[in-house]
Amino acid sequence: MRLLLAYRPPYDWAAMLVFLSAxxxxxxxxxxxxxxxxxxxxDGVHGTFSIKPVGDAALELTLDFPDPAGVPEIVARLRRMFDLDADLPAIHRHLTADPLMARLIAERPGLRVPGAWDGLELAIRAVLGQQITVRAAIKLAGKLVAQYGEALDSAPPGLTHVFPGAAVLAVSDLATLGMPKSRGRTLSGVAQALLDDPLLFEPAREGGVARLLALHGIGDWTAQYIALRQLRERDAFPSGDVGLINALAALEGGPVTARELLRRAEVWRPYRGYAAQQLWTSLSRVD
Structure with missing residues (x-):
């Protein structure tokens, strides 16, 4: 099945692909x-998709999924995942009142905030990434998928498994993958929390960050990160993120603390998440 997912230009597909590839x-x-x-x-059914830009106002989705009833939900998830419904002109009108953001947006006007296919998957990724590099976290995630994910019967090259479900992760000793036992317990606890509250990662539900912070092992950075990429809260802002701190320090020529970053970000409300994406992306283009 092929579908076109329309969006309002501009769209920086190159930046989105760099994020996903890493x-x-x-x-x-x-x-x-x-x-x-x-x-x-x-809902227990497995499939695959591929997506790429076509023309200047749409992404082309190639979907292989055996249950046609699932297509509307898949499309809705992908529109969130690829941030296709963002009103960038309105966001930019607000952010460009800050000269720094005006400069960054002029350089990369089509930046979107990458989302996630699935809330549990994103939460597991975020916890795995606590205090280690992205590369190390992705290596652990690959081991988790290979060991606990269900194998696909047939799929394009490179796609062999689906991400494991909450029922599997909740009862597994994930520390055996090579991480502290406390982190393994956090991962299993997050999975159990989703079983207890199936709407835990539902976008647009009030109080999402507070519910995440109530979970064992979930601190402010992790909660804000999940809120930004899964709950799609445009103002979510992980102020303690080392990348954000380093980006602002490089751009403004001086040391920055997490508290100073948080104060600096006040002028970006209610779109601090989009400001954060500009800062993260700037790390690859700062002189």
Whole structure:
């Protein structure tokens, strides 16, 4: 099945692809020749999709999923995942009142905030990434998918498994993958929390950050990160993020603390998440 997912230009597909490529989990995601592909699971049914830009106002989705009833939910998830409904003109009108943001947006006017296919998956990724590099976290995630994910019967090259479900992760000793036992307990606890509250990661539900912070092992950075990329809270802002702190320090020529970054970000409300994306992306283009 092929579908076109329309958006309002501009769209910085190159930046989106760099983000996804750096975090692609072996066996579950591939980025080849400008095309992002991955396995998916929805209500116990498995499939795959590939997505790429076509023209200047749409992404082309190629979907292999055996249950046609799931297509509307898949499309809705992908529109969130690729931030296709963002009103960038309104966001930019607000952010460009700050000269720093005006300069960054002029350089990369089509930046979107990458989302996630699935809330549990993103939460697991975020916890795995606590206090280690992105590369190390993705390696752990690959081991988790290979050991606990269900194998696909047939799929495009490079896609062999789907991400494991909450029922599997909740009862597994994930520390055996090579992480502190406390982190393994956090991962299993997050999975159990989703079983207890199936709407835990539902976008647009009030009080999302507070519910996340109530979970064992979930601090402010992790909660804000999940809120930004899964709950789609435009003002979510992980102020303690080292990348954000380093980006602002490099751009403004001086040391920055997490508290100073948080104060600086007040002028970006209610779109601090989009400001954060500009800062993260700037790390690859600062002189």
């Amino acid at each position: 975090r692609a989990i072996a066996g579950m995601e591939t980025v080849v020749d400008g095309v992002y592909s991955r396995s998916i699971g929805l």
